[in-house]
Amino acid sequence: EAQVTQNPRYLITVTGKKLTVTCSQNMNHEYMSWYRQDPGLGLRQIYYSMNVEVTDKGDVPEGYKVSRKEKRNFPLILESPSPNQTSLYFCASSLGRGASYEQYFGPGTRLTVT
Amino acid sequence: AQKVTQAQTEISVVEKEDVTLDCVYETRDTTYYLFWYKQPPSGELVFLIRRNSFDEQNEISGRYSWNFQKSTSSFNFTITASQVVDSAVYFCASSMDTGRRALTFGSGTRLQVQP
Numbered sequence: 416e417a418q419v420t421q422n423p424r425y426l427i428t429v430t431g432k433k434l435t436v437t438c439s440q441n442m443n444h445e446y447m448s449w450y451r452q453d454p455g456l457g458l459r460q461i462y463y464s465m466n467v468e469v470t471d472k473g474d475v476p477e478g479y480k481v482s483r484k485e486k487r488n489f490p491l492i493l494e495s496p497s498p499n500q501t502s503l504y505f506c507a508s509s510l511g512r513g514a515s516y517e518q519y520f521g522p523g524t525r526l527t528v529t
Numbered sequence: 530a531q532k533v534t535q536a537q538t539e540i541s542v543v544e545k546e547d548v549t550l551d552c553v554y555e556t557r558d559t560t561y562y563l564f565w566y567k568q569p570p571s572g573e574l575v576f577l578i579r580r581n582s583f584d585e586q587n588e589i590s591g592r593y594s595w596n597f598q599k600s601t602s603s604f605n606f607t608i609t610a611s612q613v614v615d616s617a618v619y620f621c622a623s624s625m626d627t628g629r630r631a632l633t634f635g636s637g638t639r640l641q642v643q644p
Contacts, residue, residue, distance in 0.1 A: 446630065457533075457620060457634035458574075473631055505574060507632075515562050515581060518632060520574035 419521035438506030447489040452503040535635035552621030
């Protein structure tokens with residue numbers, strides 16, 4: 416089944432404790448992206464990747480890191496999480512790099528930082 | 530930069546009513562794409578439709594229809610004969626072919642369909 420998977424789905428952590436949210440897609444998609452969803456703000460892009468080893472900042476990159484060592488994986492790293500990073504996170508992928516391709520979203524990871 | 534406005538924060542209707550969700554976008558690009566996504570209570574994001582800026586044809590898919598009007602920069606979504614299963618948050622989004630190819634989302638409209 417074609418899908419984007421994220422792990423974990425739920426995470427409660429404390430300020431400053433490094434964490435990684437994994438994202439994997441099995442559709443051989445070139446473009447991958449991370450978004451965060453906050454009430455009243457819709458979804459905002461954190462980082463994106465056009466292809467392996469090519470990543471760049473989105474709208475709200477502060478406090479996050481990513482890597483794209485393989486085409487299928489695009490982990491999101493929070494080196495020192497803070498409470499303002501409490502949010503719902505979505506990984507997405509699309510077949511091509513053009514904006515016309517719809518992005519397929521993972522199930523979401525709900526992160527709480529205390 | 531692009532901007533998407535969904536002025537309706539929450540709409541409540543009774544089953545079988547028709548409902549229209551408004552979406553107004555702003556862009557300086559001549560080539561852009563518009564999308565609607567559905568987020569049911571389970572939380573996932575479900576792609577509904579994509580429209581490019583050169584195609585102003587309205588689209589109908591079952592009980593769903595979309596009205597794209599460049600003259601008013603709007604891309605409205607109508608659900609005919611709403612059902613309880615339509616209860617969800619609906620997001621309108623746009624993207625352009627340059628730069629990050631990011632989706633710019635509106636803030637969403639929560640639709641509640643009462644039985």
